[in-house]
Structures are given as structure tokens and as C-alpha cells.
Amino acid sequence: MSGAPRVPASLVGLVGFFAIWEVASRTDLVPGYYLRPPSVVLPTMVTLLGDPEFVRAVVATLAATLLALVIAVLIAVPAGLVLGSVPPVRRAVMTLVEFLRPIPSVALIPLALLTFGTGPDTKITLAVYGALWPILFNTMYALDEVDPLHVETARAFGTGRLGLLGRVALPSAAPFVLTGVRLSFAIALAVVISTELFSGGTIGLGQVVNVASGGGLNMDTVLAGTVLAGLIGYGANAGLELLHRKAFAWSQPKVGAE
Amino acid sequence: MNRVTRTAQRWVVFAVAVGLWELVTQLAKAAEAEKSFFFPPPSEIALTAKDLWFSSAFGDHIVPGISRMLGGWALAGVIGIALGILLGRSRRAMAYLGAVFNFLRSIPPPLLVPFFVAAVGPTNMQFPTIVFGAIWPVLLNTVDGARGVDATKVETARVFRLSRAQWTFGVVLPSALPKVFAGLRLSLSIALILMVISELIGSANGIGNQLVRAQRDYEPTAMWAWIVLLGVLGYLFNTLLLVLERRALAWQPRHSLETQALATGG
Amino acid sequence: MNMLEVDGLGHTYKGKDGSHTAIDGLDFTVGAGELVCVVGPSGCGKSTLLRTIAGLIRPSRGTVSLHGNKVDGVPSDLAVVFQDYSRSLFPWLSVTRNVEFPLRTLSRTEREARAVEALAAVGLSTAGKKYPWQLSGGMQQRVAIARALAYRPSLLLMDEPFASVDAQTRFELEDLLLRIRREQDTTVLLVTHDIDESVYLGDRVLVLSKSPATVVAHLDVPLGPVRDQITTRASDDFVELRAKVAGLLQGAPVTVR
Amino acid sequence: MNMLEVDGLGHTYKGKDGSHTAIDGLDFTVGAGELVCVVGPSGCGKSTLLRTIAGLIRPSRGTVSLHGNKVDGVPSDLAVVFQDYSRSLFPWLSVTRNVEFPLRTLSRTEREARAVEALAAVGLSTAGKKYPWQLSGGMQQRVAIARALAYRPSLLLMDEPFASVDAQTRFELEDLLLRIRREQDTTVLLVTHDIDESVYLGDRVLVLSKSPATVVAHLDVPLGPVRDQITTRASDDFVELRAKVAGLLQGAPVTVR
Amino acid sequence: GLLGGDDNTTSSGSTGSAGAVEKAKVKVGVLPVVDVAPFYRAIEQGYFRDQGLDVEPVVMASGAASINAVLSGDVDIAFSSYPAPLLAQSKKVAEFKIVADALTAKPGHIVVVAPPNSPLKKPTDAPGKKIAITARNTMTDLAPMSVLKTQGVDYTQVEWREMTFAEMIPAMERGEVDGAVVVEPWVTTAMKKIGAVPVFDGASGPTAEMPMSGYVAIGGTGKFASTSPNTIAAFQRGLAKAQAEATDRTKVEPMFVKYAKIDQQTAQLVTIATYSTSLEANRIQRVANLMQEFGVIKGNLDVASMIPSSTSNK
Ligand SMILES: Nc1ncnc2c1ncn2[C@@H]1O[C@H](COP(=O)(O)OP(=O)(O)OP(=O)(O)O)[C@@H](O)[C@H]1O
Ligand SMILES: Nc1ncnc2c1ncn2[C@@H]1O[C@H](COP(=O)(O)OP(=O)(O)OP(=O)(O)O)[C@@H](O)[C@H]1O
Ligand SMILES: [Mg+2]
Numbered sequence A: 001m002s003g004a005p006r007v008p009a010s011l012v013g014l015v016g017f018f019a020i021w022e023v024a025s026r027t028d029l030v031p032g033y034y035l036r037p038p039s040v041v042l043p044t045m046v047t048l049l050g051d052p053e054f055v056r057a058v059v060a061t062l063a064a065t066l067l068a069l070v071i072a073v074l075i076a077v078p079a080g081l082v083l084g085s086v087p088p089v090r091r092a093v094m095t096l097v098e099f100l101r102p103i104p105s106v107a108l109i110p111l112a113l114l115t116f117g118t119g120p121d122t123k124i125t126l127a128v129y130g131a132l133w134p135i136l137f138n139t140m141y142a143l144d145e146v147d148p149l150h151v152e153t154a155r156a157f158g159t160g161r162l163g164l165l166g167r168v169a170l171p172s173a174a175p176f177v178l179t180g181v182r183l184s185f186a187i188a189l190a191v192v193i194s195t196e197l198f199s200g201g202t203i204g205l206g207q208v209v210n211v212a213s214g215g216g217l218n219m220d221t222v223l224a225g226t227v228l229a230g231l232i233g234y235g236a237n238a239g240l241e242l243l244h245r246k247a248f249a250w251s252q253p254k255v256g257a258e
Numbered sequence B: 001m002n003r004v005t006r007t008a009q010r011w012v013v014f015a016v017a018v019g020l021w022e023l024v025t026q027l028a029k030a031a032e033a034e035k036s037f038f039f040p041p042p043s044e045i046a047l048t049a050k051d052l053w054f055s056s057a058f059g060d061h062i063v064p065g066i067s068r069m070l071g072g073w074a075l076a077g078v079i080g081i082a083l084g085i086l087l088g089r090s091r092r093a094m095a096y097l098g099a100v101f102n103f104l105r106s107i108p109p110p111l112l113v114p115f116f117v118a119a120v121g122p123t124n125m126q127f128p129t130i131v132f133g134a135i136w137p138v139l140l141n142t143v144d145g146a147r148g149v150d151a152t153k154v155e156t157a158r159v160f161r162l163s164r165a166q167w168t169f170g171v172v173l174p175s176a177l178p179k180v181f182a183g184l185r186l187s188l189s190i191a192l193i194l195m196v197i198s199e200l201i202g203s204a205n206g207i208g209n210q211l212v213r214a215q216r217d218y219e220p221t222a223m224w225a226w227i228v229l230l231g232v233l234g235y236l237f238n239t240l241l242l243v244l245e246r247r248a249l250a251w252q253p254r255h256s257l258e259t260q261a262l263a264t265g266g
Numbered sequence C, D: 001m002n003m004l005e006v007d008g009l010g011h012t013y014k015g016k017d018g019s020h021t022a023i024d025g026l027d028f029t030v031g032a033g034e035l036v037c038v039v040g041p042s043g044c045g046k047s048t049l050l051r052t053i054a055g056l057i058r059p060s061r062g063t064v065s066l067h068g069n070k071v072d073g074v075p076s077d078l079a080v081v082f083q084d085y086s087r088s089l090f091p092w093l094s095v096t097r098n099v100e101f102p103l104r105t106l107s108r109t110e111r112e113a114r115a116v117e118a119l120a121a122v123g124l125s126t127a128g129k130k131y132p133w134q135l136s137g138g139m140q141q142r143v144a145i146a147r148a149l150a151y152r153p154s155l156l157l158m159d160e161p162f163a164s165v166d167a168q169t170r171f172e173l174e175d176l177l178l179r180i181r182r183e184q185d186t187t188v189l190l191v192t193h194d195i196d197e198s199v200y201l202g203d204r205v206l207v208l209s210k211s212p213a214t215v216v217a218h219l220d221v222p223l224g225p226v227r228d229q230i231t232t233r234a235s236d237d238f239v240e241l242r243a244k245v246a247g248l249l250q251g252a253p254v255t256v257r
Numbered sequence E: 001g002l003l004g005g006d007d008n009t010t011s012s013g014s015t016g017s018a019g020a021v022e023k024a025k026v027k028v029g030v031l032p033v034v035d036v037a038p039f040y041r042a043i044e045q046g047y048f049r050d051q052g053l054d055v056e057p058v059v060m061a062s063g064a065a066s067i068n069a070v071l072s073g074d075v076d077i078a079f080s081s082y083p084a085p086l087l088a089q090s091k092k093v094a095e096f097k098i099v100a101d102a103l104t105a106k107p108g109h110i111v112v113v114a115p116p117n118s119p120l121k122k123p124t125d126a127p128g129k130k131i132a133i134t135a136r137n138t139m140t141d142l143a144p145m146s147v148l149k150t151q152g153v154d155y156t157q158v159e160w161r162e163m164t165f166a167e168m169i170p171a172m173e174r175g176e177v178d179g180a181v182v183v184e185p186w187v188t189t190a191m192k193k194i195g196a197v198p199v200f201d202g203a204s205g206p207t208a209e210m211p212m213s214g215y216v217a218i219g220g221t222g223k224f225a226s227t228s229p230n231t232i233a234a235f236q237r238g239l240a241k242a243q244a245e246a247t248d249r250t251k252v253e254p255m256f257v258k259y260a261k262i263d264q265q266t267a268q269l270v271t272i273a274t275y276s277t278s279l280e281a282n283r284i285q286r287v288a289n290l291m292q293e294f295g296v297i298k299g300n301l302d303v304a305s306m307i308p309s310s311t312s313n314k
């Protein structure tokens, strides 16, 4: 989702969300001791960000997420190009893929813990596994939508199979692939934090939340972590959108949306 | 190419993978390798699975789990497509709502638990969790598709002063449809995944509930049986969705033999 | 009684790297039921002009009025045949459905009747069930024409509508257009790069200069409402007018009207 | 010495609901350095013919041979100007980059030089940095032509390449094509629906019947290699040939050659 | 090995008699719970250092995760509540050795609580009620089931609902569950936040003084528990010193606040259970028997075989 040019408007939406939350937890609509209001959570978050240990945890989570995303892109884009353009390979591999895809990383945490230990390997591996699919699928589907005439044009001018993939298929698929990357970022972040949350052992935002929720209703910290995760994702998304606008100026809608 | 070779093509990699899996796990078991306890051979898993799936667990856990998941996915699809078209074609809606959605979508589902617990309570949060998590691929892909409507088609629609319904369902939706389907397929597996995650909390039944119990009780064969069930279900629903997709996208040139040959360079 | 009034019309496309003035200070009028042909060099701004009249782009300067009302948004009762016809067809609809698509106010049977009639008129009776990408270029262009005709607009804008059909079909379509214009009293603004065609079809010919387009001349074509491919084209008036238009296009200083 | 040999060529499009035979039993040859124009009714199969020669679709029957070798896959040293020029440009590349696209074997400077030259030849020197959608229809078509010319193919296939440009530009592009053909000894197969153009440009004119296309006639055009828009078009030979082609197209039983 | 104790030449600590430790650097998987307060105190006070050990706590997310970490060899010793390692032992997942006992229940430590207006007022109300627990086959369901059984209440009719402690409180308030089984500090928290009242104590009658949790390691050839008897003994001595001091509230309360993230106010109120100073197989055997009684463990499990031979204070 992009194209939010006016900052005030986008703020209105966010502020509205926080306002509803505030009111809900201030009135007795929801248990306020549990769902702490943002007026408590946001300052807690700011305070936490002053704590070097917390910052280290956030950085650890972020680094793992980014690494996982990069690995996922490096695997999924070429794989998507091949699967999208060579039907026999697609037929042969997709059955296995469709069996693997719905297996939740969370269910694999214990096995991953046994295999990779408590280090960052576990969460990165699981995050790559979760983040692969949107990129892979969007690449494949984008290939289906490549204008056949573009393919014919390139072939007529003697472009080989690889050139076709790299110089025609990839550029025309790129915007949709990037949407896949945006989806995958959120998934990678979710898997990294969930792994920290459900397995522990490595430092990270999930670990902080887990420790905080273990010892009593430290919902301030839990929710601060939640909001921070949201903000990280929001920032990453904004960055990817900027990239999108810069890289794909040609794909901007030429006719204004009503 | 005839049907038989096609089917063979479809399953050969899968069969080889399962064969390798069996081989490796059997070897590990024979060698009494460490941790082989947690990685039973698929033949054993199959036996356990047969007993597990077709026992009373079917009605107690599998059916409730699946109905939650399918219901959640369907609702996520409807909301995702509707919102996606709105956000994709309206700058204003995007300006106001884009930020909120990007914020919410980045919160990992396990961290959203407090919100759902506060809103619907821990024993009722499975369904909303699934809906909330499965929306995003459909939403984002629909936005992309809705935005990508060819400029000449937009102008054509405007010139003929199409009604809002015609514009939405006759122009925007069909041109976004291939991307919507990509989103729906992603959402489907995410719905399955979230079904498992959401059943970890407050639920008395479900596949996720059983999976985690098997995990905790050190019953790796049962745990794998549930994992395999997720794979089977994912494959099944995906196949059904593909049939639907092929019908809905029958108009696409890519489904003609000519362009298929073209895409492969043949 | 002027159907269409264009007054000081100008449009500048704004881009990241500089802007481009496509048309500038255009003034002309088109009476109800008139058929006006627009000719001008490639890239001079003809399509831009049609787009502003159709209300698809808001002009940077000047106004377009229909029936005396300033155009702001797409006017009703208007049909356009786009230059980029292949992209203006909906690939997910069959040919018949494409033609029926804008006729939503009509009953189902009436819609079908109109589509059948329009497709027959452009010689595509047998292609109704096909999808656009299964058609040849010229056939796609004729589908776009059929769609516009089936709509029975009071103002019809056509952007090089016969560019992709063979000579024979082109003649037939030209005569079809003339007939429909007579029968339905449609006002037509037609962009063409074929000078003969502009004279053969037009009640008037609007000659535009090269980019940014300004009106070079506004020629009356006194050939009468009923025309014939062989006799009209052989007439002296026709040959003379045709030379005049060609001369104007090449920048010869001709003052007419 | 035949560059191109087409032998019993036929193609049937297979669809879910029935099949459609676009061309059937075509036989003809084109010598090296010849310019052959193809004319035929809309939808008869001209584009299909070009696609099979380019190796983009595998014909259902018959063979295409280049230099005596059967075509199987896309031959090297071939360029195509597609009828649907606007869709054949890559929207993610600027105009210059579009023209440079096929030239990846050349050095960077050489590529640029070729692109600049080709764009200048079609009158688009100033549009190099724009994206295709910022151009008018005729300009896009000229970009497609420039791309094919910059490639300097030995066989050039053109599908109604001048359909969207004004008369003046069309004349210039025709002459450009003739000049390049002479200079580079390119073999050209050009589909057009403009009968005058086919006679003006062609060494021979291939007339096709309506769908499924078969060869109706194969006319020699004895106008010599150097032609001129004014004198050639005014010559008696020209007028006679033109009438002959028109007659053939309308199905008059003429036996030539 | 590389990480072996040879590099640690500086100290054999105050009790040098036991011989040099085989592995100076020891990783211990722990949870953010009150049970490990003495462990952290031992680190802070340098009791492990005195024994020649460099102990690194690795905070895990659950007992199961902790067990998996020790199984993978990633940590040497894992803290867990007893049912998980005992179950794993009975399934022959690995050869578990109990290195040290951590906490023994005392009245008020594990309690079945209910919101004030709940229909669950006394143990006999339990059948048909929804009661929140952390997970099946843990102390949170075994202990109350045992109590109910001895009182002749049909425990099989209780509807258990699994959720985290944090979620139990709003769940009770919303009436989604009629009660919850909570351990400290959640007993105190539930009372404070929603005025929850105790229904019955989970550590009474058959489960009185029930051992709750301990530290385990993996034995067998080449495994830590077999190769590092001196290290284990050193760990035991260091921990025992802190466990013994834990009777003094002021010594553990700061650990609650710092490591279990319990707020100061609550920390002052929580019931502090008994921190064991000895490792007695027959006491821990009660947990195994309890699990057997409710069918969690099939067959006999001899806890004595799980006590490492090197243990000093049997
Ligand atoms: N992909 C396709 N699938 C099915 N039929 C097709 C396909 N492409 C073309 N046809 C059919 O083949 C016939 C010939 O098409 P072709 O495009 O070759 O005609 P053409 O001579 O180029 O016509 P025009 O001058 O209008 O461009 C047409 O009747 C068309 O309907
Ligand atoms: N979307 C756009 N953005 C920027 N410039 C544009 C855009 N559309 C057209 N132009 C420029 O405006 C000028 C006029 O374009 P227009 O399409 O109106 O020409 P035209 O007269 O229709 O030409 P043709 O006969 O070749 O179709 C051209 O120079 C073109 O480059
Ligand atoms: Mg134009």
C-alpha cells in the first residue's frame, strides 16, 4: 500500500486508531489493567528505547529479519522465475511446495531448536521458510501476466531464454515481486518474534516480551513491544514503497484514481 | 502430453522427497543416532496418522479446526478484496487508512493476542486471529491489481460512464483477478498456519491444539502426523482453489496452447 | 446552434523532467450533426484534444463546452474509439460482451440485438464469441468501432479509427459512418492521418499545426451529405480540397474561410 | 538465390471451442535484398504469416526456410515491427533504451550511437529520454521502427508499420525504408493495407485471399530501385499496378505471373 | 574439548577438595519465574565463581523449550518444572539427570482461584466448570486433579482451557472461565487485579510439599552429565548456598523484581515457597507417581536412577 502522499491524512488514520484504543481501555469497555492505554504504552516504549539492552534486543530482531528477508529474496525470485516460466519444472515441484507451505513455522520451532540450537540460526531459518512463499508466488503470478507481445518482441530480436527472464520477465514482474517482498517482511518479522517468543534463548524483542509477560501483568512492556513491532514494519514498508516509487516510475498509474 | 505423464511429472519429485526422507530417517534410526527419536520415518508416521485422523479426533479436532480456518479465510478474502479495491482506486482512502493497515499488518500475530483477548476474550479469539492474519496478502495484492488497471481501460470505462458496480465488478476486479488469486493462495496457507497458532491459546480442540499436545507429550510420530495433515489439507484446498482460478481466469491468453508454448520458448 | 465549443483550449503535460505543451490556444466549434475531421502531424496533439473534449483530462487552459455547458468530467452520451484500440477492449469479455458492456440501461434482449447489429455492420458477425486476443488487429479495431456505434452516442469521438483495416474494409466503414451519422444525427469528431479520408468524410476539416497544436485552418467541404467512394473521390472539388489540405499540412500559407 | 522460401505453409489456431485456420497452403519465395509487400483483407492471416516466418509460432503445416535452412525457432538476424506497436515497447525502458534493447552485443558507445541515429531517422531525436506512454501513438510506432532499423537485421518483417503516422511522415518513412534497403541490402517483408504503399515500396506485391489466406497473386513491380513520391506515384505503371492490386483484392480473376 | 575446564586454572574455589571442574563455562537454560531466584542470586553473589564456574543464564520461553535446548546440547543444564523431563525420560527421549531441586510447593504457591462472582466456590463445584491452566499434563492440572480425586470429586468432568497466566485474568473477569490454576506471583496478581478468591490449594493433601521444579542435564556416553561430574557438583554447591539463603525474603525479592519482572509491590506480597537445599529422589518420585496415577506416564519410572552419581548431598 503506497501513495499516501499527505502526511497529515495518514496521521489522522493512525491517531484515530490510537484514540479508539485509548478510549476503549480508559472506559471499562476492555480490561484497562490488561490492555493498557496508549498514553501509558507509548511513554513506556520511549523509556525502553533509552535502555541499551532493549535497543540491543530490537537490533537483534531487526538484523535477523533483514537477513532472513534477503535470503528469502535470493532464493524465491530465481525460483519463481524458473517455476513461472518452465511448466514441467513447475508441475514437478509445486506438489511438494503445496505440501510444505501450510506447515507453520511455529510447529517446527521445537524441531528447529533441536537441530539448530538456540542461536539466531533457528529464527532466521524459520523466517526464511515463512517469507519465501509470498515472493515466490508473486513472482510466478507476475510472470503469467507478462504481456505475450513483450515476450514475442524480445524473442524476435534474438533474446535467449535467460535474457527473456532477466530483461523482460523480471522487469515487468518487478513491481508485483516487490509487493511480495513487502508481505514477506511482515511475515519474517512475525516469525522471528514468534520464535523468540516461543523458544527463547536468543536476545530479541520477542524475548523481551516473553520475559515481561512471565512475571505478572507487565502489559506496558508487552504492548510497547507490540507497538514497536508495528512501527518497525511500518517503517520498513515505507522504505520499500519509496524504493518502489523510485524504481518503478514507469508503472505509476497514468490516470488518476478517482 | 497425455494425462499419465503429466500426473507422473506432478508426483515424481514429491515421491522422491518422501523416499529420501524414509531412507535418511531409517538409517538414522538404525544407527541410533541422537535425536532420531524426534524424526521418525514417514512409514511410521503414516501408520500413526491413519489411526489418529480417522479416530474420534476427526469430529473433535479436525472438523472444528478446518471450519474455523475455511470460515476465517473466506471472510479474510471478502474483506481483503473489498478493502483492496477501495484502497487501490481511491487516493483518499489510501491516505487515511494506508498507514493504519501497514502498522497493524506488521504486528506479529502472537503479539496481537492482548488486543484480541481484550476484545473477544481468550477462548473466542481463534476466528478473528485467522481473519486478521489472512487478510494481508489478499489486500496488498488486490491493491496492486486494482492500481494496475490499464490506463486505456480506465479511460474507456469513464467515457462510457459505467456505473460504480460495473466499474468495480466489470473492470477493476477482473483486471486485478490474477493478482487476487495469488493473494488468495497465500492467504489460504496463512489461514492454516494461524489456525494452528490460534489454537494454542484458549482452545479446547483443533489440529493445532493436538499438534502442540503431541509435541509436549514427546509423541513425535503423532506430532508429525498432525504436521503431515496440515500439508495434506493445504494441498487439497490449494488444488480446489486452483480449479476455481482456472475457471475464473479462463479468458487469459496464457491458457491458450499457443502462448503456453511461447512462454516456454518452444 | 453549436454542439461543441472549444475556446482557448491548451494543455501541458507535466512530468518530473520538464513539461510538454501538447496543444495551445485552440478555438473552434462543431455544430450538431456535423462530422468534422481533424488532421495534423504525428504527435501534434490530436489525441490530447480528443481526451480533453471527452473530459478525460482537465485542460490546463481554456474551456470545452457542450450544448453551452462547460465540460467538467465526462459528459453523458459520448462515445470514443481510442487510437490504442487493442488496449481499450476488455480481455476478460468476449467480443459480444465487450460491445454490450456500456449498454447497461437497456434490457438484455435489446442489448443483444444492438450488439448483433453493430457487429454485423462492421463485418464481424461470426466473431462474437471470441475473446479480443483471438482477433487480428483490424478485427479488434472494428470491435471498438462496433462498441461505440452500438452505444448510439450523440457525440462520437474517433481517433484514427480505420488505421488498421484494409482499403476495402476502410471504404465500407467510412460509408457506414456516413450512413449512421445521417440516420442518427450523430455529431462526429474524427482524427485521421489520411487526407483523402478527411475530405471524403468531413463536413469540415480542421487542420492542426505541429506540436503544440494550433488551428492552421478550418476548411469547409462542400460535397453534400451523400457521398460515394468512386464518384466523390473522382470529383474535381475533392481533388482540389485534398491538395489544399495536403498543402496546409506541409505549412503552405493558405488562407481559407 | 532465395533468402526466404515458404512452402505449403498453413496454420490453425486451436482453441477450447473449435479451431480456426488462419492461413492455408501458402507458397512463395523472397530473394535476398528484395522488398515484398503483403496485402490482404483484414483478418486474413497476414500477421499470422509474419509470426510463423519469425519462428514465433510453429506452423501447423508446411515449412519456412531461410537460406535453405528450415526455420525452427527464431532465426538470428531478424527484426520485427509488430502491428500492435504500443504493446511491443517495454514500458519500463525509456525510448532510447527501448531502441538499444536488442543491441546488447555491441559496446555501450556503439549502442548509443545507433540509437541516436535511428531515432533521428524517424524524427524522434528529442524524445529519447521519455517513456513510451509519454508519446503519441504515431511516435510510439516510430520508436518501434527505429528499434528494428537500429538492429540492422538481414531480414526485416514489418506489420503495418506506418498505420499510425500522418501522410507526410509516412512518405518520409517510406523513403527511409527504401534507402536503408538499398544501403544495407536488407530483405524486407512488409504488410500493409495501403495499396498505393504496397506498389510504391514493393519489388513485388503478394496478394492474399480472405481467411484462410492463400496466395491470390504475386505481382512484379517494375518501377526500378530508386523511386520518388511524386513522379513514381504519378507514373502510368504505378497507376495501372495499383488498379490491378485493388482488383485482385476485390476478387477479380486476374492471372499474373 | 575446546570449551573444557582446562583453561580455567585460576580457581578450584573454596571447596577445592572435589577436584577441578571439567567445563568451566556452563550454560543454563532458565525461565523468568520465581523458582530460579536463588540461581540468579548465586550468580550475582559469585557463588558459582567461587566454585570455578562461569555460569551463563539463557532465558528460554518454556520448560519444553528449555528441555529441547538441553537436548540439542546448546545449554548444559536446563531448568524446568518436573513433569516435562520426567515424561521425556519415561519416553526414553534421552537419559535425563536431575542436577538440583529448585522449588517445593508450600500452601499458597499453587492455587485454584476464581473470580468473586464465579459459580466455582468450593472443590465440589468443579465438575462441569471451565478452569484455565497453562497446559495439560503439567503441575497446573495434575495437582488440582489429585486434590479433587482425594476429595471424591469427579475431576474428569472439569473442562480445562489452556492459556498463559496473563490471559487467565481477563478470561476470568469476562466469565469465559470459571476459575484458573495459578502459581505465584500470579496468585497475588489475580487477587489484586480482579479480587479473585482462592477455591482450594493445589499443594494440599496428596500434593502437599510437592516438588515443583528442578535443574536437569543429559547423561549417557559423551554427554555433559557423564563427562562433567565435578562441574555438576560445583554447580550444586554454588546453587545450594543460595537456596539455603532463600529463606530470607530480602535475599530473593530483589531477584523477583530484576529477573522475573515482578513489580516491587507484588514481590512483597507473594508467597515464597520452599527452596530445596537437598536433592532427594524419593521426594521427586512423588511427581512421577502423580503423573503415573493420571496416566501421563505409562509404567514405572524410577527417579533414583536420574540422580547423577556424583551428587554430593543425596
Ligand atoms: N491467438 C489466436 N487465437 C485464435 N485465433 C487467432 C489468434 N490470432 C489470430 N487469430 C485468428 O486468425 C485470423 C488471422 O489473424 P491475423 O492476425 O493473422 O490477421 P491479419 O491478416 O493480420 O489481419 P489484420 O489486417 O486485421 O491485422 C483471424 O481470423 C483471427 O481471428
Ligand atoms: N501522458 C503524457 N505525458 C507526457 N506527454 C505526453 C503524454 N501524452 C502525450 N504526450 C505528448 O503530447 C504530444 C501530443 O500527443 P498526442 O498523443 O496528443 O499526439 P497525436 O496528435 O495524437 O499524435 P499521433 O497522430 O502520433 O497519435 C506528444 O508530443 C506527446 O509526446
Ligand atoms: Mg494520437
Ligand SMILES: [Mg+2]
Residues within 6 Å of the ligand: C136, C137, C138, D046, D047, D048, D083, D159
Ligand atoms: Mg494483423
